[in-house]
Amino acid sequence: MKFRQLIIITLLTSLASLSYAQNPIVDSLKNVLVSAEGEDRVNTLVELAFNLENINIDSAKAYAHEALYLSEKINYKSGLGESYFELAWIHKTEGQKEKALNLLELAEKQFSEIDAKKRLASVYNIYGVIFQNSSEYQSAYKYYQKSLEKYKEINDKKGEAKTLNNIGTIFYRSGKFTRAVEFYFKAIKINENLNDIRSTGLSYGNLGNLFRQQKDYSNALKYYKKAKKQFEIISNEQKIGMTLDGIGSVYQKINKIDSALINYKEALEYFTKANDKPQIATTLNNIGKLYQETEEYENALQNHQKALDYALSTEDKSRIAEVYTNIGKMQIKLGLYDDSHKNLIKGLGMARDIGEQQRELESYEGLFQYFEAKEQFREAFYNYIKYSQVKDSLYSLEKSREIHRLAKEFETEKKEQENNLLREKEAANLATIQKQRIQAYALLGGILLFLTFSIYYYRVYQQKKATNELLARQNDEINRKQSQIVSINESLKKSQIQLHHANEELQKLNTGLESTVKERTFELQKSNQELDTFLYQSSHALRRPVVSVMGLTQLARMEENGGAVRLYDKIDDTLVRMDLMLKKLVMASEINFTNGKKETIDFHRTITDIWSELSTKLQADRIKLELYIDNDLEYQTDKRLIKIMFQNLLENAIVYSRANMQEVSNIKITISHDSSYLNIIVHDNGIGIPEEVISNIFNMFTVGTDKTKGYGLGLYLVKKVIERLNGDIFVNSRKEEFTTFNIRLPFFPSN
Template structure:
């Protein structure tokens, strides 16, 4: 018995820091049933608690609670201390830090104290302080645990102490100290051949390398850790493997790949109740969505993470999320909320002494000021960020701040100052060697040199950026490079090549958008299936709980019956009466045991059905993902073929129509017969109408493909040009035209698309003009980051019952209309393509007003964080 106790105790001490390794839970449960030694029972219950603390947290807490109760009854101090530590660890993992500290305090107060458990309690206490960003207290706990263990034979706990001290230094951006502490932990783990500890330390070292911008080294550490995670088949390590692998992809600009891997990690995490890890993954998913320009999805995941971090008191992560949300609101031009959240983040990060976080806040604040055109305030904030980043050795951050300062100078047209700062940032990026970040800098340098009219140097920079885009495989980098090439050729008066590169830019933009759409669809499908599965599991758990309650009630009744029978036996003298009572009791007990056995079998059957249902759901998910991918590819190919056919057919049909129109004009000169001339007029009229229809069909193709130039839109000039095109019809119907443009900022969009919208609305107003002083009036005004365009006429108007249908293809509300029913359909399609909205207000015989709202677009993702 004594030997078994020491074996279990040693096994427990060595295994306690390990998270979820393969474990003999069934063997321990059997040992618990067999042993009658009370101390052995406590040790086994504590070991069961440890073995289930991450797979079945509720069961783990139950084991630890039972261990504490039984240890307290026999005054077994070591068992009490272990049980309290395990309960503290449970509450730490749940993010309930106040309760965790209380249990750890009680464990440390147990006498006589075990130095190993004292050290372990100090480490977990340090982890609680680290999670709540109380860094000084966390450091004291780790240093005290290391001091307590030095010179003693407790290598595993010593390694844990150094490892967690290293993780704290990573948060504080004390990278040299972090690397030293983690290397010490790694040496201890390697001397013990503790593969779990080695893998966990490699993942922590990868964070150091990523902060130092040594991404090749970081990837090497991650690959080593992932190899051990696979060999050990440990879910916790697998989650760390996936999240670190995705983070490396994110740092190198492969956002789509990073997002996919983050979701794999989240899927693996759903089976576990680990809120702190869940918050970290939600935040990372939000970062990837923001980098892809999906601000709505990014904000969704940031808010989900924020719910957890604010509830659990994770101040470091909360400060980071506030800053991320400020960046999203800045992207959406909502400067009020952007300032509010960056203020919250800065206050919190100053309170916890997070130098890296403070520099991030100043950088974001500088970009917000820049977009508000407050250039002086922007420069001050960015220089504050630059000073802190230089001090803590954040080289990538220094490059980003320099890059943003250069943009501030560029916005003020101080191009030579911008060039000097941009050159400094580029030199630093070359020294760091991050090809993705270097590609961004070369693109920015090329854009700046175009504005300086230094075309040879601009071309060289853009070539370097394009080369790096291909080397990194970053579609985002390549897309921006194509856009800047189109700007280059437009500036060098080569419109054909400018259009060629713009088409490449638009194609990559559509490709990234389609990938994101497929990712969203797959995510929604997965969430639906998981929710459905969770509902089924919840229902089965309720049934199982009901059965367990019924069984417990029966057991309670049986216990009461036993007490009654024992009391009756004491009062009964005759042996015959005692035999009868015992016989009846046994019958009842057998019946109850049979009922309990049947209920257990029923629960087992339901569990097997649940497992089978989960497998079916997984197979359905896999097939759905394959179908979605196949259909997306087929749909994309069909769209391209249809667009090509549409474009070529419209051009081919227009050639003979042009010939007909030319012949009709020739006939007016050569033919004298009045009947023949009348027929030629009819031919000309028909050909003209058909040509207009083909032009509209071609407009639909142009709207769908969006192969257009993106620049400042001159609303008045477009309106005047359109009216000139309809000059003869306007004069024939005596229609007055006027315009009123009130814009404070430049309207940046697709001029050709805006012309299509205005042209079709003007044509519609002419066709349905009134007879009493007819007019067409265009008004344009700006409200914050949107432009409102109103086109008003006093024509025939549209009845209310037809107003919802006028934007449908081929719909004509007026049977006398000679139009083809495509004009308003094209208008709505173009408006939606520009992320705008259109509405109609019309009264029959009074007139109509079409109101269009479009974003005052700006150049997307121009800054570095």
């Protein structure tokens, strides 16, 4: 049996020698192999297999098998471990997970018997990579920890940094971003000390991915560009492609579509050249999402389908789940609802299996859109709640603060190291100057001593004339040296002044940074607080009309025909109120996400159109509208924001008018301007606003009286519009008499 094995291995090796192109390292090892015997031959065979992994994997496998056979024959334990390890790596590359794990177990046993700690660390690291690629993050983390312990035990900094980076990726892919940042920065610190350019670039690229996921696009772009710079130094085209893909995704997020597409296509060229299927799948998927944003749905779906073909060949569940979800979203846009639902469910199932929250978030978003398009609002609401819960766990304020704190600490530590180097250099310069000063004084002392002896000598020999000439020359030399000393002193003073200015600038910079951080933190807290309030109140406000409709419907079924008509009227009224609430929520979204396009506003036409619609809907035939608008008024701003403002002001005036009390009501709108501001006054003689609520009328869900069926969002929307336009609003009211709103906006004439 062993003889047959030997014949097969020899034939495979012979074929291997013909199956790859000329390579200097391979050729050199092949020459060594001719005369190598015993353990040396095993080591050479393993080295050949290693160098052929990316050239011809079949040849690599043949050499590894021959090394294994020979190691068994001579009982060479180190050779057995290396052969098993090399074959495990080859099977991992071929996607044969179970074979790779079995071979790694054999390699671990051999290396443990000879206490080869560094090789054991490598074995544990490959275990982690295999489990990470199959999204088994808990198992991957366990083996990465074992690898890290071994590397620390033998003080292998390069291996330690590599494992720290891998652990960071595990935390990143499982949604634990704060821990991921912590491990990435530890890896960067070690790699920069080792001047390991490639590994530093990988960690920067991972940070770019993380900050992009956190929607911090400024930091994401910064770290992607740092990574690209590192890979360009070592001409690593595959990694350059990865950073280009990341940069493209950031440009896509900030709506620079052309720049995003350029980067994606350039990245795709790199990946296609390297036949990197996982990255080809990622980039095609990103291009599909870009076409989705430009509403080119057929192109988007085509790119997602190509991405799925590549992703399925990689067995990367995270990537496959993402592509299934994106295909499902595109099929909603194209009306392919059955196929869409199947793909979204596939994506969600895979995301749950691997415990990757980001993929769950995307799947719930797609399912919410699907049920909304099918008008199955109960299911849509359920999936929206799940989407919100996952989103809150991923993007919490506390996580964002912690991530930015870690990033700031890393940058501050790096800046402090640079400052220390600068101080050391300055101290060395000062020492050099001091040394030069001492040398100058010594030279001056020598000159004076020499001059003394010269005078004495010439006096003895009575050469007065020669002595005087010599004294003159010596005096000139002394003056020159004194000038040099003065120059050195002046240079020293200038250096001290420059150092003082540099310290002042550094202090100002630190002060400015602290102020900016505090200001932005306050704004973020305020924005999140408002958003939380809005979402909470909205969900409850939407729930009430739904419950009412359900109850009324049940009653309608129990009533006789006459009673059912009244109940249906109430159902219709409830639905109208729900529709009004939803419209207000849509307005709120439009205010936040309007593109700010400026148009010339025709106030008379805009207001009369709104009045015509509202007076019919709200039965305002007993209310008189008066308009007073400057004839020469030409004003440019976002037309949609102006319409939202007047619609809610007029609606508020109609709802709180006296028309329902059989009295004639009137609403007067005056619009004027000066060189700096547009002034708008809306006055009505309605029921007024009670004094106890007037200070809160611009808050969300504040209702001035229980006589209205509104939800208290109208004046909140008016306030939001005016804040968006950088203006101010003031209210004056007297109960049962009048209400006046004074609005002041920055004036932008049409020219």
